Amino acid sequence: MKPAENLERSIKDMRMRTTAELDGRILADALAALEQSGRAASETEPAVPFGGRVIPLARRPFWRTVMTSKWSRFGAAVAVVVIAVTVTVTALHQSARPAYALEQTIEANRGVRYIHIRFGPPDSVLNETWAQIGDNGEVLRLKLDLAHTEDGPKVVVWQGDKAEVWFKAKQVIGVFRDAKTAAGLPDRLKEFEPRKVVEDLYQAQVAGRVNIETKMPTASGEPITLTATSLPKPGRRTVYLIDPQSKLLQRRVGYAWDGQQYREESRWDFLDYNQEPGADAFTLGAPADTVRVDETTQVIGLPKGNLSDQQITAELAREFFEALIAQDYAKAGQLLSGLPATKVLEVLEQLGWGRVKFVRIVSIGEPKPQPVPGVGGTEVVCQVEVEVDGNKVVRSFTLAMRPVSPTQLDRWAIHGGE
Secondary structure, eight states, rough: HHHHHHHHHHHHHOOOOOHHHHHHHHHHHHOOOOOOOHHHTTTOOOOOTHHHHHETTTTHHHHHHHHHHHHHGGGGHHHHHHHHHHHHHHHHHTTTTTTOOHHHHHOOOOOOOEEEOOOOOOTOOOOEOOOOOTTSEEEEEEEEEEOOOSSEEEEEEEEEEEEEEEEEETEEEEEOOHHHHHHHHTHHHHOOOOHHHHHHHHHHHHTSSSEEEEEESSTTTTOEEEEEEESSSEEEEEEEEEEEETEEEEEEEEEOOOEEEEEEEEEEEETTTTOOTTTTTTTOOOOOOOOOOOOOOOOSEOOOOOOOHHHHHHHHHHHHHHHHHHOOHHHHHHHTTOHHHHHHHHHHHTTTOOOOOOEEEEEEOOEEOSSTTTTTTTEEEEEEEEETEEEEEEEEEEEEEEEETTTTTEEEEEEEEE
16 A cells, blocks of 8 residues: 555544543644744744744634634644644655665766866875776776876876876876786776775775764755764774765765874865866877887887896996997987987987997996885996097996886886986
């Protein structure tokens, strides 16, 4: 039986026998309930005193008619019926508007096809990311703007098995292709992708790892606020802001307890849901004259084979300086991370080597692990005889080497020097 039919039958089946004392008590309770339910309306509607209480004027005629009628001995019963119907209908109306639940956002996320995320505070590794998402949740295109890496700031654009990386500090664009490595790039998005963020929160709630407090908006334009505190020890807290109309995640702010208060440590703003980006959204945005090194169209560096890191380092240094001595800038560029021959002299100028003529290799030092954390590879100090303004002198040059890229670990190249 439908709820409405249940309500109708309950009213029809209602029977009540009353006495004067019972009528008076029920009437007092009914008036108290009416006053409570009408209090909000009384703030805006004209009201008059009635039986020691203030009743909105809009309701007074009905109650005056009932209580002054010759059927007044049944007035209390009428009051009970009216209030019972009012309360039941109100409850049904409220139940038609379900309270917010995380499942609503999980369901809303299934329709997300484009997302733009901005990160903070300013010292975050990631500045922003843009993604296009397929029907099954797979990442189709991805752009990452990284503020801090071992190579300085970078912009990465990925699609399929190909990735382009703009090394801003080096003013170089690297192009890489490898199905296995490129397929791992979308994993960078998983930690921040709103679908996973919300599902992880839901699973944490189910497992009892967090306590979630929900605050519904009290005014137009306000979000639904979820405050998730870690359990059993409340050392971490995360606040989620949900759009009340779309049910999509707008912001996630992470806090850590420092012994006295919760301090903000991360902020993710979820922007531009399902807004198809412009044609340049998934491009690097690098200046037109930026050097482009495309490993998909050329061979870079030397094959490592069975050589140790120290052996490939020494061999790279030897062949590089031999190329400079022979003024074979195409070969030097191939070893120098694949730079075009036309850019090699420009790079040598930037290193302070541009006004020298390389004559002969004096010695190649003992290769050592790269001292800068996170860079990887090796470095070696070489003594080379050079000619400067007609005078021959011996100078020291330091070269840094490592695998060409994550997609070519079997080939090594020079990536820096001083």
